[in-house]
Each structure stands twice: as C-alpha cells, then as structure tokens.
Amino acid sequence: MSQKPAQIYLVDGSGYIFRAFHALPPLTRSDGVQIGAVLGFTNMLIKLLREQNPDYLVVIFDAARENFRNQIYPAYKANREETPPELIPQFSLIRKACEAFDVPHIEKEGYEADDLIATYAHSQPGEVTIVSSDKDLMQLVGGSVRMLDPIKNRMIGVEEVKEKFGVPPEQVVDVQALAGDSSDNVPGVPGIGVKTAAELILAYGNLENLLSKAGEIKQPKRRESLIEHAEMARISKELVTLKDDVPDAEPLEAFAVKPFNPEKAFSFLREQNFNALVHRLEKEAPSAPQQRASYELIQDVESLKKWVSQIHEKGYVAFDTETTSLDAMEAQLVGISLSTEANNACYIPLGHKGEARDLLSPGTDPHQIPLKEALDILQPMLSSPAVLKIGQNIKYDALVLKKYNIEISPLDDTMVLSYILEGTQHGHGMDELAKLHFDYDTIKYQDVVGSGRSQVTFDKVPLEKALTYAAEDADITLRLHEVLKPRLLKEHQCTVYETLERPLIPVLVDMEYRGIKVDPLVLKRLGGDFEKRLEEIEKQIQEEVGETFNVASPKQLGEILFEKLKLPGGKKGKNGCLRNSGRGSR
Secondary structure (H helix, E strand, O other), X not given: OOOOOEEEEEEEHHHHHHHHHHHOOOOEOOOOOEOHHHHXXXXXXXXXXXXXXXXXXXXXXXXXXOEHHHHHOOOXXXXXXXXXXXXXXXXXXXXXXXXXXXXXXEOOOEOOHHHHHHHHHOOOOEEEEEEOXXXXXXXXXXXXXXXXXXXXXXXEOHHHHHHHHOOOHXXXXXXXXXXXXXXXXXXXXXXXXXXXXXHHHHHHOOHHHHHHOHHHOOXXXXXHHHHHOHHHHHHHHHHHOOOXXXXXXXXXXXXXXXXXXXXXXXXXXXXXXOHHHHHHHHHHOOOOOOOOOEEEEOOOHXXXXXXXXXXXXXXXXXXXXXXXXXXXXXOOEEEEEEEEEOOEEEEEEOOOOHHHOOOOOOOOOOOOOOHHHHHHHHHHHHHOOOOEEEEOOHHHHHHHHHOOOXXXXXXXXXXXXXXXXXXHHOOOOHHHHHHHHHOOOOXXXXXXHOOHHHOOOHHHOOHHHHHHHHHHHHHHHHHHHHHXXXXXXHOOOHHHHXXXXXXXXXXXXXXXXXXXXXXXXHHHHHHHHHHHHHHHHHHHHHHHHOOOOOOOOHHHHHHHHHHHOXXXXXXXXXXXXXXXXXXXXX
16 A cells, blocks of 8 residues: 655745735734734635645745845845835734744745755655745646645646646746746846746747847847846846755754643744634644533522522632613613523523513413512622622623612623723624633524514523523623633723722712703704814815715715825725725624
8 A cells, every 4th residue: 555645745835924914904012013914824824734734844034134145136125115114013923923822933044945945846756835925936847846825715736827827837937037927026137027928938948049040030129128128137037046956954853743732832822912812723633622602590499599609619600691772771671691600501581571481380470470570689798808709891780780770789790891991993892702702602582583574682582591691791792701800900900990990980880870950942052063063174184175065975085084195004905995004893
C-alpha cells in the first residue's frame, strides 16, 4: 500500500496581513490597539489547522523592504506607501499568534517571503499548498504545488493561473516581465498589458525568443517599444522571477504540526480580547464537557423558598423580570427568573393569564404562586446587602420592582460591564453578547410572543414556553458576569465601574421613577426656540462650505466632509454612503 504524501502548507504571512488589514473593518483592543489584522490572521490559522489538517505548516514573513532586487533595480517597490501606523503594532502580535498555536514562522534578510516560499515549494517531498492570493506566487503552481486563497477560500491550480494570465504557470514570469507591475514598480515594456503579453509569449514561446525577433512584429508601436525597452524587459524578468535556492533553509521536520495546547492558545486570545474565539474553541474542543441547561418552573411556595435559601448561601444571584411592556413605568410584573450557576436557572410565573394555562393545570388559570406571597418571600433576598444581584440592563428590573416597594441592592450590570470593557466595538444587548462570548444563539423575544398582529404580551405566553425563554435570560446573564467581571481588575477598569458607573444605576432609577415636572407652554416655547437656532446653525454650515445641502442626510454630509473638505476617516458603506470608518454600537 502506497503511503499518503505529506501535506505541507506554506503561508504567505506578509501578504495575508496586508490583505486582512484592508479587507476587514477596524477592531480595537480595550487598550486602544488595533487588532483587526490579528483577528483575521488568527481565524485563518485556526481554519487551516482544523479544516486542512496539514502535516507541516510554516508562516513566512518578509524581513524588510530592501532585498537583492533593489540591487538589480533601485526603484523596485519604491512607490509603495508607508505602512499604516495602526498596522505596525499588529506585526509582533501576529508572530505571537503563531507561537500561541505552536506554528513556526520564519523570515530571512535579503530575501522576500515569496523567495522562501519558492525554495520550500520546490524542495519538499510531498504535496505543497501555498496559502496566498498573491499573483507573483502563481508561477510556482503545477505538479505537486497548488495555492489556496484564504480570503476567497478557493484553490488555485493550473487552470486558474491560465485564466488569470492567459498562459500556463511556467510562462507567467515572461508575461509579468512584459506587462510589468505598477504595485511593485516593475517597469515592464510600455504599452503592453497582460493580455497582449500573453498573446506574444504564446506566439513566440518565451521572452528571449520574442525579444530576438521583435523586428518581425507588424504593429509599429508594439515593435518599437519591444526593441527600445528590451533590456528593461530582461531586468523586469529578474525582478519577478522567484529565487528557489535561498541558502540555509530550515529542514521540513521543523515545521511539523504540534498538538493543540489550549492553555497556551487561550492565554494569547484572552490578552487580545478575542473572547468569542476562546468560547468557540472551548466548545469545539473534544475534551469540553457537553452540558445541557436545567431549567425549573417554580409553582409552589416550598420550591421558591428552597431557591431563596440557596441564593443566601451563595451570596449572589443573576435575575431577570418578565413584564407586559418595554416601558418600566407602565409594565406589570409577569414573572422572575433566577440563576446561581451556569446552565441552571428557574422561572417563577406571577402574572400569567388564562391564555397561558400550563400542562399541569388545564383549568382556567395557570398554576402559579400569588404575586404578593411570592414577593414577600423574594423581597428580603432582593434587598439583602449580603446578596449581590446581577442583571443585564438591571435599571429596568429595578424600576419595575420599585413599583412593588422592592429596592434592589447591591447590584451588578453585565451590560454596563461590557460597555466599560469594550466600548463601541459592538452592541451590548444580551443576544449580541451571548453570540460574541459563547457563540450561542439565544431564544429571541419574537419567537416567544410572536410578531405583527399575532403578537401577544408576555402574560399570555404558555408557562412551558415562558420558562425556557426567561430562565435562559438569567442563565446567560450569570455566565456573562463570570466572563466580564474578572476583566475589570486585569484591564484596570475597576475604578471607572465602582466609583462612576455602578453607583449611577440607582441614581438613574430614582430619577426615572420620580420623573420631572414640566410646564407644557414653556416646553413648547423652548422647542420653537431650538428649531429656530437649528435653522440658523444649518444656514451657517452651508455658508461655510459654500453650497446648499441637507445636513440631516448622511450621504450628503459624508460627501461634504470627506470629498469636498477632504477630512480623514471617510469610508463607503454597503449603500455607497460615505461615513466615518469607526465602529458604533447597536
């Protein structure tokens, strides 16, 4: 039986970094360092290891811009823009990503990454996959060598190279020598593009034969350009031909793929705030425990007292209220969910109507503890200074319970914690946070109450259905707290949370509960005054820019700011509107 050839993967690290940086939206770490390219690279690395299952894998970087090609042609790559300053810190982090996953990375002074890739591609006894979309590497395709475009996730073989250049891989350098490359400042022959170059190489076989017979070409401009720039075409070929004999290459054994080390990898990922990636990998790991949530419907006093006793012993509880309205001051309490450990929670129905009858009680009304009796049992725990109450947007729950003379204290809010730690990187609603941190899709509110004309208030939701939805809220809130709260100390945000954000929650609750007195006539007069001032400001803005436009239109405003005034940061969105490139929250 013949042995399966070794699967060798050569990653064009430098090429991928720049493509990931420009292709992905900006993403910043909690300390302000941009990490979009790091995340893109790390995801690609994990995808390669998981899906391709290589025997050998190495990431190859450019050592510096200056190399032997600059000695041949000093202007080589001279037109390249400076590296964006926000990308520079990401280079070292990407190397750390390689180390975290035990993937070797190499570079060599005087040579480009492409030369190292060519050297390894042509000297290994196995099937070689070059992970890159760089057209310069297509000259290496053929035989046991192919390419994998990591951004488009497609394989590139001989046929794809022919489609790109019009010639097979072995003739690509001749086509590039004629056509040149503006991005690398390879001169080529003026007036000859890739299509014409392919036609000429197919007709004459190779560059030298073409140049020796250039006088035979019928088209005058083409003939004269080839004769005049023949030496430049030869120099261009030297520039685009990859060196496949770089000295002192590492042995293949140095690139052997090692077993995944969760502790090492997760430490790096958490440092970069890649929490969703951590949870995804934990979930996918073979050793990860497969847990199923256990949710209990509380319909009798004894069961409720048992839960309250457990909460007092624990000293903390995640909880959530279910109500009849999004407006806390109008909402009627329908139920309360509690959780003190992950995957374990309960739901206490308190205000469900006849339409929500449950399986255990097929009569007119669903079986539930009377509201006042249940609140009398819950109130000491909810107000106890010895029990920490944890909520997601807990201000809403506190406002609802305040109407029932229950003051919640002390408290923690996972939504506030998330905002302090990650700011405007993403939204901070429970659905989004559960997906981000646990790669978990929560039950959506509309799936429980319906939508449109068929939508009902939560008090009409059947108890079994209400249980799963409400208990999940408390369960996810607790799990978010376990992930987010410890990060305050590590990321030096304790003072912000403890002295500013958390103390402000009960203040806002009191303000919203008490409300304010408003004189409607004064309010109307103020509204008219503000409208007049806004009109004056809009007129002033239009005078400043020298044209009339709709200030309230994002499209028109973007064109004025980023096209006419040339302010930095403009980026076109999917709808074609120019906008600031920073990310907002939901």
